[in-house]
Amino acid sequence: MARIGVFICHCGENISATVDCEKVAKVASEFPGVTVSVDYKYMCSDPGQNMVKEAILEHNLTGVVVSACSPRMHEPTFRNACAEAGLNPFLCEMANIREHCSWVHEKSDATTDKAIDIVRTLVEKVKRNEALAPIYVPITKTAVVIGGGVAGIQASLDIADAGHKVVLVEREPSIGGHMSQLSETFPTLDCSQCILTPRMVDVARHPNITLYTYAEIESVDGSIGNFNVKIRLKSKSLDEKLCTGCGACIQKCPVKKIPSEFEQGLGKRTAIYVPFPQAVPNKPVIDRVNCTYYIKGKCKVCEIVCPTKAIRFDQEDSFVEVQAGALLLATGFDVLKTNFFPEYGYGKYEDVIDGLAFERLASASGPTKGEIRRPSDGEIPKKIVFIACAGSRDPAKGIEYCSKICCMYTAKHAMLYKHKVHEGTPYIFYMDIRATGKMYEEFVRRAIEEDEVKYIRGRVSQVYEKNGKLIVRGVDTLLMGQPVEIEADMVVLATAGIASPGSEELAQKLHVSYDKHKFFSEAHPKLKPVETNTAGIYLAGACQSTKDIPETVAAASGAAAKIAGLFSNDLLKRDPLIAVVKKCAPPLYSSCTGCFMCIPVCPYQAIDKEEIKDRSGNIIKTISHINPGLCQGCGTCVAFCKSKSIDILGYNHDQVCAEVEALLNEW
Amino acid sequence: MQKKIGYYPGCSLEGSSREYSESVVTLANAFDVELVQVPDWNCCGATAAHNLNSILSFSLPARILAKAQEAEMDTIVVPCAACYNRLTMVQHELKKDDALRAEVNGIIEAELKCDIKILNIVQFIQMFVADFVASKQQFLFDKKVACYYGCLLVRPHDVLDFDRTEDPQSMDEVMKSLGANPIDWPFKTECCGAGMSVSRTDIVGRLSGRIVKEAADRGAEAIIVACPMCHSNLDMRRPALEKAMGEKLTIPVLYISQAIDMALGKSQKETGINRHFVPVNISLQNRVAAPQVVLEKTEEN
Numbered sequence: 001m002a003r004i005g006v007f008i009c010h011c012g013e014n015i016s017a018t019v020d021c022e023k024v025a026k027v028a029s030e031f032p033g034v035t036v037s038v039d040y041k042y043m044c045s046d047p048g049q050n051m052v053k054e055a056i057l058e059h060n061l062t063g064v065v066v067s068a069c070s071p072r073m074h075e076p077t078f079r080n081a082c083a084e085a086g087l088n089p090f091l092c093e094m095a096n097i098r099e100h101c102s103w104v105h106e107k108s109d110a111t112t113d114k115a116i117d118i119v120r121t122l123v124e125k126v127k128r129n130e131a132l133a134p135i136y137v138p139i140t141k142t143a144v145v146i147g148g149g150v151a152g153i154q155a156s157l158d159i160a161d162a163g164h165k166v167v168l169v170e171r172e173p174s175i176g177g178h179m180s181q182l183s184e185t186f187p188t189l190d191c192s193q194c195i196l197t198p199r200m201v202d203v204a205r206h207p208n209i210t211l212y213t214y215a216e217i218e219s220v221d222g223s224i225g226n227f228n229v230k231i232r233l234k235s236k237s238l239d240e241k242l243c244t245g246c247g248a249c250i251q252k253c254p255v256k257k258i259p260s261e262f263e264q265g266l267g268k269r270t271a272i273y274v275p276f277p278q279a280v281p282n283k284p285v286i287d288r289v290n291c292t293y294y295i296k297g298k299c300k301v302c303e304i305v306c307p308t309k310a311i312r313f314d315q316e317d318s319f320v321e322v323q324a325g326a327l328l329l330a331t332g333f334d335v336l337k338t339n340f341f342p343e344y345g346y347g348k349y350e351d352v353i354d355g356l357a358f359e360r361l362a363s364a365s366g367p368t369k370g371e372i373r374r375p376s377d378g379e380i381p382k383k384i385v386f387i388a389c390a391g392s393r394d395p396a397k398g399i400e401y402c403s404k405i406c407c408m409y410t411a412k413h414a415m416l417y418k419h420k421v422h423e424g425t426p427y428i429f430y431m432d433i434r435a436t437g438k439m440y441e442e443f444v445r446r447a448i449e450e451d452e453v454k455y456i457r458g459r460v461s462q463v464y465e466k467n468g469k470l471i472v473r474g475v476d477t478l479l480m481g482q483p484v485e486i487e488a489d490m491v492v493l494a495t496a497g498i499a500s501p502g503s504e505e506l507a508q509k510l511h512v513s514y515d516k517h518k519f520f521s522e523a524h525p526k527l528k529p530v531e532t533n534t535a536g537i538y539l540a541g542a543c544q545s546t547k548d549i550p551e552t553v554a555a556a557s558g559a560a561a562k563i564a565g566l567f568s569n570d571l572l573k574r575d576p577l578i579a580v581v582k583k584c585a586p587p588l589y590s591s592c593t594g595c596f597m598c599i600p601v602c603p604y605q606a607i608d609k610e611e612i613k614d615r616s617g618n619i620i621k622t623i624s625h626i627n628p629g630l631c632q633g634c635g636t637c638v639a640f641c642k643s644k645s646i647d648i649l650g651y652n653h654d655q656v657c658a659e660v661e662a663l664l665n666e667w
Numbered sequence: 668m669q670k671k672i673g674y675y676p677g678c679s680l681e682g683s684s685r686e687y688s689e690s691v692v693t694l695a696n697a698f699d700v701e702l703v704q705v706p707d708w709n710c711c712g713a714t715a716a717h718n719l720n721s722i723l724s725f726s727l728p729a730r731i732l733a734k735a736q737e738a739e740m741d742t743i744v745v746p747c748a749a750c751y752n753r754l755t756m757v758q759h760e761l762k763k764d765d766a767l768r769a770e771v772n773g774i775i776e777a778e779l780k781c782d783i784k785i786l787n788i789v790q791f792i793q794m795f796v797a798d799f800v801a802s803k804q805q806f807l808f809d810k811k812v813a814c815y816y817g818c819l820l821v822r823p824h825d826v827l828d829f830d831r832t833e834d835p836q837s838m839d840e841v842m843k844s845l846g847a848n849p850i851d852w853p854f855k856t857e858c859c860g861a862g863m864s865v866s867r868t869d870i871v872g873r874l875s876g877r878i879v880k881e882a883a884d885r886g887a888e889a890i891i892v893a894c895p896m897c898h899s900n901l902d903m904r905r906p907a908l909e910k911a912m913g914e915k916l917t918i919p920v921l922y923i924s925q926a927i928d929m930a931l932g933k934s935q936k937e938t939g940i941n942r943h944f945v946p947v948n949i950s951l952q953n954r955v956a957a958p959q960v961v962l963e964k965t966e967e968n
Contacts, residue, residue: 341833342833343834464852464853466853471853
């Protein structure tokens with residue numbers, strides 16, 4: 001005889017505001033098989049959990065239904081509580097009356113009735129639940145880190161220092177990411193390259209890190225603890241073992257006018273190139289789109305001058321497969337480009353540039369060797385207008401969010417300009433100044449007070465060129481909305497930070513969720529900021545939302561700690577919610593007829609054949625067998641099995657049908 | 668074969684901007700389109716109504732649409748940018764808001780379907796003129812022109828879904844197809860001062876003065892417009908503009924329909940350019956060979 005306990009949570013007012021919890025508890029107490037039914041304000045709190053535990057002991061309960069929030073939220077909490085009271089955790093079920101009921105309906109009797117229905121279905125299910133034991137699978141203690149910017153670098157070093165293997169995959173020919181493009185960093189104005197490049201070298205040297213640059217993720221399968229990652233190594237047209245990085249090929253390459261991606265188009269590069277002199281690895285790749293040999297079929301100057309004969313024109317893309325226990329997404333961000341702003345003349349006027357291009361102008365290793373010179377004619381600009389929120393916080397442009405980093409880097413840009421061009425005047429048009437980090441507000445005050453940056457609160461309506469000047473028209477909202485017109489020599493747009501190109505495709509390959517702006521979604525915005533909803537896949541840095549360097553590094557170390565924590569166990573405990581082929585007594589042994597329809601449909605290749613033999617070893621019957629280590633419990637085989645011989649543990653036919661019947665049958 | 672479409676001229680095209688109406692009718696006839704006026708049409712409400720009384724501002728255009736619907740017009744052309752904007756906005760609002768539609772239906776005593784295709788002058792040209800203009804063009808419009816769109820033709824983009832709000836291109840494309848050289852300039856959608864024309868002519872002088880001066884400074888030989896309000900501010904108010912700018916400004920202002928009419932070889936009377944305050948001293952070259960320019964449909968934002 002079932003003895004079920006029902007525990008109705010008010011969730012503060014989250015549930016009780018629209019659902020009459022006392023009534024639900026009272027009605028549930030009359031369900032057949034329910035021994036105890038109570039309601040409480042916070043069931044997940046310590047006293048709440050104790051109510052569950054005490055009821056189990058006092059009433060010798062055979063099953064528990066906690067009627068509260070989504071099982072995604074607190075199922076583990078209550079299952080642990082049940083286990084502590086000696087009840088098998090799989091005899092505890094969550095009835096979701098918050099997300100599925102109270103949050104989505106108005107306060108009414110119908111809402112309460114729906115909550116009662118939800119509870120009833122789970123009571124019927126839990127009566128049929130069986131005690132299950134978790135399964136354990138071995139963990140491959142290797143992490144694949146995707147993206148070699150500062151987030152990927154930091155996380156790789158942290159994981160590797162913890163003694164685990166790391167495979168770092170970077171799409172570009174060098175690691176370093178956007179941080180390697182920056183001139184100085186706020187709020188300390190220390191040189192970005194000086195703090196980053198030593199770490200890049202550490203990555204290359206670390207015995208636990210394998211670095212694949214110019215490589216992309218081809219496919220990922222498996223699950224937490226045991227992923228199988230296929231990596232495409234794009235052809236560098238180079239034998240890296242032979243290449244010494246001498247650079248002779250780069251000097252002699254006749255194609256010299258390709259706009260450099262690293263220099264944001266302000267500098268030029270050759271067809272065989274390293275993105276920047278401090279690149280890691282410091283070995284070139286051939287850009288086949290622009291290489292004369294690949295276009296016209298002749299040239300091969302690089303092959304002729306190479307002292308070690310390392311050039312390989314016929315090299316093709318190759319693949320490596322890596323077994324990994326965890327994946328870390330650190331693919332970073334990009335800034336909004338193209339002619340998104342016809343009103344600001346971006347893309348039309350050479351001297352209207354974005355923030356990343358200004359970083360290159362200000363960088364000691366940049367195309368102007370750190371002198372601020374405008375792109376059109378190389379003159380030193382006497383007035384620069386910086387426009388904050390170019391695209392950010394602008395629903396008309398499709399981007400409602402604050403890009404977060406622009407207030408600070410714009411203040412930094414204006415400062416750097418003033419430090420380099422003393423007689424110059426920097427103006428900043430802004431909406432609000434958001435300087436909320438440590439020493440950030442002080443930094444902005446310094447820009448205003450010491451470096452005399454002219455902050456104008458208001459939007460710019462238009463930038464146009466007249467007589468060689470860029471006319472910036474805006475409004476000063478602190479001066480009674482007075483129109484302002486500035487004749488500038490250069491305009492820098494703090495264009496919105498957006499998801500890195502290819503993010504959506506990668507998210508779909510990895511089955512991680514992403515938001516409408518293509519940023520990857522964390523599992524919980526507060527309590528699981530570096531986890532994704534897919535177990536074993538973590539994220540760090542600006543691929544989640546635009547972040548500055550301190551935040552990115554903190555997130556990277558956080559994710560690394562999570563991965564190191566996962567790797568601190570030899571075995572991974574998994575819920576046994578997997579498919580099994582039903583067996584029974586001889587002479588049938590199993591209702592499985594051996595049609596093996598389930599084998600080709602299994603997306604995880606978890607099903608093979610099992611022979612049932614008699615004592616003398618003769619084969620009586622061949623049936624399907626499901627490998628518990630590989631099965632993910634998706635249920636595809638259940639749907640395909642004609643003889644209903646496969647069940648998902650915890651969700652078997654009886655249990656699911658009982659739930660449906662409980663909904664359909666009037667009590 | 669003669670095509671018939673509905674025509675809503677609005678008040679300006681009956682009065683201060685009758686040359687716009689004349690040129691549009693001339694243009695339509697030249698391309699075998701008969702413009703049939705919406706029977707018993709009324710004021711669209713313009714800016715005044717929606718500043719004073721919200722329901723009136725819906726009911727006035729709604730009645731016009733109801734009359735067009737009654738006359739079984741599926742398409743109407745509305746050359747005035749303000750009328751076009753009001754009619755399109757009201758049809759959009761009524762279509763999505765059942766309660767509002769019911770209220771307005773009660774006032775105008777009609778049952779609106781809200782499915783009339785409302786064309787501005789540029790859309791009319793794109794649909795009925797563009798594909799055939801090359802065969803009928805007699806003169807090359809080989810001038811530098813400044814296309815001035817004003818505010819109402821392209822905004823709000825979400826509703827009108829016509830051209831892009833910043834740096835629009837559709838009129839530039841039309842003028843290019845006539846052989847003109849449209850300049851790249853920043854004041855395409857700058858405010859002309861609009862109704863301030865009456866109460867604060869000095870403000871219009873400053874605002875419109877800047878626009879005209881900018882076009883002239885960049886070497887344009889004519890300003891091309893598609894709105895009677897813009898036209899009267901840029902043309903009729905020219906003395907006030909000159910006073911505000913402190914210089915003589917002689918650049919003429921043409922409706923886009925007039926520009927095409929001129930290229931077709933229509934007389935001053937047919938195009939209505941004899942009615943302008945600023946004389947239109949533009950002589951066009953005979954077209955020797957057909958320019959191989961095909962009018963492209965303007966790309967969306």
